[in-house]
Amino acid sequence: xxxxxxxxxxxxxxxxxxxxxxxxxxxxxxxxxxxxxxxxxxxxxxxxxxxxxxxxxxxxxxxxxxxxxxxxxxxxxxxxxxxxxxxxxxxxxxxxxxxxxxxxxxxxxxxxxxxxxxxxxxxxxxxxxxxxxxxxxxxxxxxxxxxxxxxxxxxxxxxxxxxxxxxxxxxxxxxxxxxxxxxxxxxxxxxxxxxxxxxxxxxxxxxxxxxxxxxxxxxxxxxxxxxxxxxxxxxxxxxxxxxxxxxxxxxxxxxxxxxxxxxxxxxxxxxxxxxxxxxxxxxxxxxxxxxxxxxxxxxxxxxxxxxxxxxxxxxxxxxxxxxxxxxxxxxxxxxxxx
Numbered sequence: 001x002x003x004x005x006x007x008x009x010x011x012x013x014x015x016x017x018x019x020x021x022x023x024x025x026x027x028x029x030x031x032x033x034x035x036x037x038x039x040x041x042x043x044x045x046x047x048x049x050x051x052x053x054x055x056x057x058x059x060x061x062x063x064x065x066x067x068x069x070x071x072x073x074x075x076x077x078x079x080x081x082x083x084x085x086x087x088x089x090x091x092x093x094x095x096x097x098x099x100x101x102x103x104x105x106x107x108x109x110x111x112x113x114x115x116x117x118x119x120x121x122x123x124x125x126x127x128x129x130x131x132x133x134x135x136x137x138x139x140x141x142x143x144x145x146x147x148x149x150x151x152x153x154x155x156x157x158x159x160x161x162x163x164x165x166x167x168x169x170x171x172x173x174x175x176x177x178x179x180x181x182x183x184x185x186x187x188x189x190x191x192x193x194x195x196x197x198x199x200x201x202x203x204x205x206x207x208x209x210x211x212x213x214x215x216x217x218x219x220x221x222x223x224x225x226x227x228x229x230x231x232x233x234x235x236x237x238x239x240x241x242x243x244x245x246x247x248x249x250x251x252x253x254x255x256x257x258x259x260x261x262x263x264x265x266x267x268x269x270x271x272x273x274x275x276x277x278x279x280x281x282x283x284x285x286x287x288x289x290x291x292x293x294x295x296x297x298x299x300x301x302x303x304x305x306x307x308x309x310x311x312x313x314x315x316x317x318x319x320x321x322x323x324x325x326x327x328x329x330x331x332x333x334x335x336x337x338x
Contacts, residue, residue: 003034004072005177005209006055011069013047013054016062023280024050024064026233029307032177035207037199039224039241041214041256045277047233048213049099052179055211056096057086073177092122095170097163099182104166105154111138111165112150115172122173137168141198160191167198174206181213196223217260221245229253232288233280235307239314249316251293287319295320 013025025047032038040048053059055071057078071078073094078086090096098104106114115134116127125133131150138146141164154162163183170178180199184192200223202208212224220227220241227244229237229252237250248254255273275292278284287293290300299319308321 004031005034005074006032006211007070007072008051008055009070009072011051011054011071012067013050013059013064014067015064021282023233023282025054026280027069028230028233028235030228030235030238032209032211034176034209035203036226037203037210037212037224039212039214039220039227040230041217041220041227042230043215043277045279046230047280048215048230049181051230052096052181052211052213055179056090056094057081088122091118091169091175092173093175094177094179095173095175097166097170097178097180097183099185105162107154110151110153111157115150115165115169118169118172133172134168137172138165140171141165141168142194143168160187160194163187163191163195164198167195167202171202171206175208177209177211178202179211179213182215183212184214184216184219192219199223217245217256229256232278234288234317235315236289236317237315238307239310239312243312243314249310249314249321250289250318251295251320252289255292287317 008028008030011025011028012023015022015024028047028051030038030040040051042048050059050064054066055078059066066079069079073089078089081089105111112131112134115137116130119125119130119133120127135146135150138149143149143161143164149157149161154165157165167183178199183199184195187195196219199210203210212219214220224241227239227241228235229244229250231252237244237248237253244253245257248257252273255271258271259273261270273292278288278291286301286303287296287305290296293300297319305317305319305322307315307317309315310321
């Protein structure tokens with residue numbers, strides 16, 4: 001997987017409010033390769049969705065704005081792309097599945113009209129051809145009565161069916177990159193599994209790169225090749241799914257995994273990380289997770305840790321990985337293991 005489809009370099013997206021400048025995305029760097037599924041995880045408010053909206057140039061302006069960094073899509077920096085160019089890219093080369101399909105689908109138009117509009121916008125085909133393609137796409141995502149559903153309105157479909165329609169719309173032009181923002185939220189477990197199967201098949205058959213935004217580690221384990229963990233607008237850990245879930249490095253990632261229920265224990269009290277995600281603000285000093293971290297020491301409150309490179313292309317933003325800390329690091333690592 002040497003072909004890089006998407007590369008974010010030190011991306012900064014800020015919101016300019018009455019209360020001041022808010023750095024929602026604060027120096028995020030990540031890559032997505034062709035045919036790869038990358039999961040971006042973290043608690044609500046950590047900057048996952050704003051990162052995905054930045055890629056699509058859909059951050060509302062005002063008050064939001066990309067103030068620094070690069071968004072390289074196949075060697076083209078989208079930060080400097082014109083509105084016309086982004087209109088060509090969206091839905092064609094990069095597609096997005098939004099968190100709530102009911103607010104993403106227009107209630108005034110039929111499912112068919114919305115599929116046809118996207119197809120004809122990017123491809124030179126007749127309305128009849130676009131309608132036939134729309135029915136084929138609906139069948140492809142497992143929607144029964146596709147020839148009838150194409151003439152129905154969003155409110156006539158269930159949540160799972162609407163999400164399938166969104167996936168059909170995203171697949172319409174065979175995009176090279178699919179961004180899925182919490183695609184299984186508010187769906188029951190059975191429908192979640194079906195949606196994930198659809199995305200997995202799209203990834204395998206079309207070699208579509210997928211950037212999956214989620215807070216569900218179960219979904220990550222099911223479909224992702226690599227995981228990027230975000231906290232308070234920054235990437236704090238990155239590695240393969242197996243490595244991250246089996247042996248997390250950063251205390252925050254350890255806390256996330258520790259909070260998952262254990263099927264082997266009948267009676268248990270679920271663990272929760274103390275405190276809450278801090279509100280983003282300019283000029284913050286020290287590690288953002290330090291106030292909630294049981295292993296924090298003096299340096300954590302005075303300096304912002306870099307993203308330390310570990311073995312097997314892993315990385316972690318924690319001073320416990322700094323060899324210069326000597327005994328402090330060794331003692332903390334021993335405590336974590338025990």
